[in-house]
Amino acid sequence: MYNKSLKQLSTSLQNKELSSVELSQYFLDRIKRYDGELNSVITLNEEAALAEAAQADKIIHAGNAGPLTGIPLLHKDIFCTKGLRTSCGSKMLDNFIAPYSATAVNKLTQAGTVMLGKTNMDEFAMGSSNETSFYGAVKNPWDLKTVPGGSSGGSAAAVAARLAPIASGTDTGGSIRQPAAFCGITGIKPTYGSVSRYGMIAFASSLDQAGSMAKSAEDAAYMLQAMSGFDEKDSTSVDRPPADLVSGLGDSIKGLTIGLPKEFFGDDLDDEMRQKVEAAIDSIKSAGASIKEISLPNINLSVPAYYVVAPAECSANLSRFDGVRFGYRCESPKDLEDLYKRSRGEGFGDEVKRRIMMGAYVLSAGYYDAYYKKAQQVRRLIKQDFVNAFKEVDIIASATAPSVAFTAGEKTDDPVSMYLSDTFTIGVNLAGLPGMSVPCGYINKMPVGLQLIGNYYDESRLLNVAHQYQQLTDWHTHVPAGFEE
Amino acid sequence: MQWETVIGLEIHAQLATQSKIFSGASVAYGAEPNTQACAVDLGLPGTLPVLNEQAVRFAVKFGLAIGAEIAPYSVFARKNYFYPDLPKGYQTSQFDLPIVGLGEIDIIVDGETRTIGVTRAHLEEDAGKSLHEDYQGMTGVDLNRAGTPLLEIVSEPDMRSAAEAVAYVKTLHSLVQYLGICDGNMQEGSFRCDVNISMRPMGQEEFGTRAEIKNLNSFRFIEKAIAHEIDRQVDLLESGQKIVQETRLYDSNKDETRSMRSKEEANDYRYFPDPDLLPVEITTELLDEMRSELPELPAAKKSRFQQQYKLSEYDASVLTVQRVQADYYEQAVSASNGEAKLVANWLMGELSAALNKESLDISKSPVSAERLGGLVSRIADQTISGKIAKKVFELMWSSDDSADEIIEREGLKQISDTGALEKMIDQLMADNTAQVEQFRAGKTKMLGFFVGQLMKQTQGKANPQELNKLLQEKLKG
Numbered sequence: 016m017y018n019k020s021l022k023q024l025s026t027s028l029q030n031k032e033l034s035s036v037e038l039s040q041y042f043l044d045r046i047k048r049y050d051g052e053l054n055s056v057i058t059l060n061e062e063a064a065l066a067e068a069a070q071a072d073k074i075i076h077a078g079n080a081g082p083l084t085g086i087p088l089l090h091k092d093i094f095c096t097k098g099l100r101t102s103c104g105s106k107m108l109d110n111f112i113a114p115y116s117a118t119a120v121n122k123l124t125q126a127g128t129v130m131l132g133k134t135n136m137d138e139f140a141m142g143s144s145n146e147t148s149f150y151g152a153v154k155n156p157w158d159l160k161t162v163p164g165g166s167s168g169g170s171a172a173a174v175a176a177r178l179a180p181i182a183s184g185t186d187t188g189g190s191i192r193q194p195a196a197f198c199g200i201t202g203i204k205p206t207y208g209s210v211s212r213y214g215m216i217a218f219a220s221s222l223d224q225a226g227s228m229a230k231s232a233e234d235a236a237y238m239l240q241a242m243s244g245f246d247e248k249d250s251t252s253v254d255r256p257p258a259d260l261v262s263g264l265g266d267s268i269k270g271l272t273i274g275l276p277k278e279f280f281g282d283d284l285d286d287e288m289r290q291k292v293e294a295a296i297d298s299i300k301s302a303g304a305s306i307k308e309i310s311l312p313n314i315n316l317s318v319p320a321y322y323v324v325a326p327a328e329c330s331a332n333l334s335r336f337d338g339v340r341f342g343y344r345c346e347s348p349k350d351l352e353d354l355y356k357r358s359r360g361e362g363f364g365d366e367v368k369r370r371i372m373m374g375a376y377v378l379s380a381g382y383y384d385a386y387y388k389k390a391q392q393v394r395r396l397i398k399q400d401f402v403n404a405f406k407e408v409d410i411i412a413s414a415t416a417p418s419v420a421f422t423a424g425e426k427t428d429d430p431v432s433m434y435l436s437d438t439f440t441i442g443v444n445l446a447g448l449p450g451m452s453v454p455c456g457y458i459n460k461m462p463v464g465l466q467l468i469g470n471y472y473d474e475s476r477l478l479n480v481a482h483q484y485q486q487l488t489d490w491h492t493h494v495p496a497g498f499e500e
Numbered sequence: 501m502q503w504e505t506v507i508g509l510e511i512h513a514q515l516a517t518q519s520k521i522f523s524g525a526s527v528a529y530g531a532e533p534n535t536q537a538c539a540v541d542l543g544l545p546g547t548l549p550v551l552n553e554q555a556v557r558f559a560v561k562f563g564l565a566i567g568a569e570i571a572p573y574s575v576f577a578r579k580n581y582f583y584p585d586l587p588k589g590y591q592t593s594q595f596d597l598p599i600v601g602l603g604e605i606d607i608i609v610d611g612e613t614r615t616i617g618v619t620r621a622h623l624e625e626d627a628g629k630s631l632h633e634d635y636q637g638m639t640g641v642d643l644n645r646a647g648t649p650l651l652e653i654v655s656e657p658d659m660r661s662a663a664e665a666v667a668y669v670k671t672l673h674s675l676v677q678y679l680g681i682c683d684g685n686m687q688e689g690s691f692r693c694d695v696n697i698s699m700r701p702m703g704q705e706e707f708g709t710r711a712e713i714k715n716l717n718s719f720r721f722i723e724k725a726i727a728h729e730i731d732r733q734v735d736l737l738e739s740g741q742k743i744v745q746e747t748r749l750y751d752s753n754k755d756e757t758r759s760m761r762s763k764e765e766a767n768d769y770r771y772f773p774d775p776d777l778l779p780v781e782i783t784t785e786l787l788d789e790m791r792s793e794l795p796e797l798p799a800a801k802k803s804r805f806q807q808q809y810k811l812s813e814y815d816a817s818v819l820t821v822q823r824v825q826a827d828y829y830e831q832a833v834s835a836s837n838g839e840a841k842l843v844a845n846w847l848m849g850e851l852s853a854a855l856n857k858e859s860l861d862i863s864k865s866p867v868s869a870e871r872l873g874g875l876v877s878r879i880a881d882q883t884i885s886g887k888i889a890k891k892v893f894e895l896m897w898s899s900d901d902s903a904d905e906i907i908e909r910e911g912l913k914q915i916s917d918t919g920a921l922e923k924m925i926d927q928l929m930a931d932n933t934a935q936v937e938q939f940r941a942g943k944t945k946m947l948g949f950f951v952g953q954l955m956k957q958t959q960g961k962a963n964p965q966e967l968n969k970l971l972q973e974k975l976k977g
Contacts, residue, residue: 094546095545095546101545101546103545108545111545113544113545113546114539114544115539115544115546117546212546212548213546213547213548214546214547215546216545216546217545217546217776219775220775220776221775247550248548248550249548249550250548250549250550250551250776250777250778251775251776251778327772328772328775330580330770331578331580331588331589331590331770331772333589334580334582334588334589334590335543335544335545335587335588335589336545337582337584337589339584339587339641340542340543340544340587340641341542341544341545351584355582375580375770378580378770378771378772379768379770380768380770383770383772387772
């Protein structure tokens with residue numbers, strides 16, 4: 016049952032072979048059984064989930080079910096959920112219960128999904144290994160000594176271990192794609208502006224984008240379809256008719272051109288990694304696509320540009336956590352300054368503080384032009400590189416991450432090496448493009464991710480290329496050892 | 501040494517929108533603390549701003565009214581600092597790309613017109629307020645005002661005296677109300693002012709070091725604060741000391757300014773473009789629409805009043821300070837059949853005095869423009885005298901009756917009937933032959949005696965011109 020596709024689950028529900036209550040209970044039980052060691056879930060929503068499931072069963076009985084009605088899922092703990100704690104992986108929000116739900120959550124609830132709980136994440140989505148969470152590190156189900164990636168590591172680990180069929184994630188610099196790669200699942204970050212950011216706690220507003228994490232491209236497409244759409248509460252949400260992400264799955268990809276940026280296949284790419292990615296590209300080629308080498312001349316500047324823009328935005332976005340109106344407040348503050356300093360000093364973890372300080376620095380008088388302004392200029396160049404590339408190709412492919420999941424603790428003392436683990440994914444956020452990761456094999460028994468990047472608003476084609484690849488391969492159906500019962 | 505004062509002003513005008521600049525919460529004044537602050541205003545995690553289009557339209561209108569360039573593309577920026585009444589830890593404002601660019605406005609001081617440059621005007625959100633009383637030593641925070649739309653209007657350092665500064669503030673105050681973009685209520689903080697002052701030796705090009713006096717909310721305070729600050733700075737300079745660039749606060753109780761923070765203590769606001777808001781784009785369609793909605797502005801109205809109603813410059817400028825007052829005047833003139841000067845006298849005299857006495861705005865006047873016009877027309881056609889009119893006005897103030905109804909009911913109609921007046925004069929002369937003799941002997945002052953007696957007899961209703969004429973004729977014999 017745990018490995019069934021959304022389509023199969025939906026059919027079973029609608030044929031009354033299975034109720035949503037039973038299905039939800041089944042996954043709740045798996046969470047209880049397996050999550051003790053994985054630590055992928057921060058807050059379980061058992062009682063309310065079963066009530067939602069019972070409601071879904073009524074809708075199914077009334078014959079009004081959609082493709083997601085009665086499907087259990089997990090939400091990354093960055094999405095506000097009315098009445099259920101939203102911690103963002105931080106001590107700062109350990110006591111925070113939002114009086115509203117994020118638009119993406121509401122849309123999925125309206126589609127009939129059942130929220131089983133909230134997944135663990137790097138604190139305020141800042142991290143690439145899920146080791147910065149106040150609630151402890153998440154473990155990779157493929158090898159508990161390794162990290163699941165981050166920041167949506169909880170969602171990735173949970174889907175990989177089949178603790179839920181699907182989970183939401185957010186991606187600011189690779190936070191959906193890199194953990195998807197590390198955990199051997201499929202994850203997509205759509206075009207910036209596709210999914211409303213309302214109610215999604217901001218890390219870097221111009222880069223943050225929510226997406227779906229699932230076993231397959233098809234499942235990811237169903238989920239993303241339900242999350243997307245214009246929202247008047249988010250000024251950066253794009254007002255255009257929602258694309259049909261599902262009905263194009265199955266179209267032939269004959270005649271499509273896949274671009275391989277030479278900068279992503281340079282000498283520094285690990286040989287085994289290159290082999291796996293090239294094999295995956297060969298499969299796509301075998302389905303009728305042609306391959307073309309392209310260049311993204313400024314892409315090597317994406318990590319430094321990102322580590323100016325993202326901290327700058329986060330330094331302001333996280334100012335509201337001041338101990339005054341909600342969240343953590345230090346004990347008996349002496350005065351206002353003490354209240355601020357200790358509430359923030361005690362409430363935030365090291366990585367968050369590091370980024371706030373970097374951000375405040377690059378925006379400060381005398382440094383703004385040299386850092387923030389320059390980084391924005393670089394960002395435009397990177398975007399233009401992609402725009403030029405998409406004049407020649409339909410999809411761009413590369414490895415999702417330079418390596419497979421690394422050992423826990425390996426990079427925690429070396430932030431720069433941690434930051435470099437997002438080197439292939441960050442450019443996509445700077446440009447605002449849709450990107451995804453699909454599993455494409457193993458190195459030392461750890462999953463490898465193939466990154467596919469689409470043109471603006473071309474998620475439908477992007478998902479179909481991934482789907483066609485998954486028709487030819489079965490990596491996405493593999494379940495890590497120990498989670499198969 | 502002769503010192504020259506250099507003054508520049510920043511005015512915060514609260515825009516008269518229904519809801520806040522980035523949320524749907526109401527901006528109505530005076531509600532219970534925190535009842536008009538929604539999740540966005542509280543800066544709750546995950547909330548996002550959505551720009552109020554009405555605020556943009558108001559800013560555009562203002563820009564057009566001062567002949568400024570309206571930026572086709574302007575950007576909101578975050579101004580970062582921590583304070584409990586600033587929920588997000590940054591104020592969303594505009595920085596290097598404001599919506600309204602360079603414009604100008606004419607002011608009149610002592611009959612002289614001067615043009616003051618307006619550097620820019622930009623949109624921003626107001627902060628909440630801290631409440632320091634009644635919280636057992638703690639501070640309360642009321643976020644009702646947080647997110648209220650403000651237009652910050654920044655002048656060039658073009659003013660040279662307190663009088664010019666006050667004239668500039670008054671002119672802008674009048675303008676924003678004309679435009680209907682701000683209610684101008686200074687007590688409620690809808691229109692407040694920061695003053696930048698520096699001194700320089702007369703004739704010197706270069707500016708001196710300036711001090712900024714924050715948050716002045718009455719014309720009188722502006723004038724007093726500037727006067728005080730000029731004295732303070734001149735004293736310092738003449739004793740060889742330096743002016744410190746700093747922010748000062750005016751204490752109206754002690755009539756003094758004192759330092760709030762110096763430049764060294766000033767925040768580095770780390771402005772950067774707000775990534776949650778798209779740039780504001782102003783289309784030519786919107787510009788045309790706003791242009792077509794512009795009312796007649798105070799300066800134009802004033803010169804029209806001078807021409808059309810043959811009013812003095814003084815009368816015209818007093819009458820056009822407030823749009824409601826100008827409208828009242830024009831309605832009253834029309835109801836009086838064009839008695840422009842007489843209506844002006846009554847409006848600025850009797851009516852203003854009565855309104856002031858009860859602290860009423862002209863929009864709340866118990867005597868409507870139509871009724872005042874009706875009264876004036878009865879003075880003009882000599883149905884009643886000016887003196888009787890004051891009595892009628894008093895009765896109108898406390899009732900809804902027209903002047904005609906009151907004149908009729910109270911029998912106040914002037915006696916202009918020559919026959920009746922002649923009869924009364926003849927009788928009076930017959931009863932007072934001695935006084936008649938005195939008059940005829942050259943004591944012309946005796947005329948007053950006869951006028952007085954007759955007015956007494958008629959309870960003031962005798963037409964004074966007619967009465968004078970007849971008396972003169974008869975007394976001379």
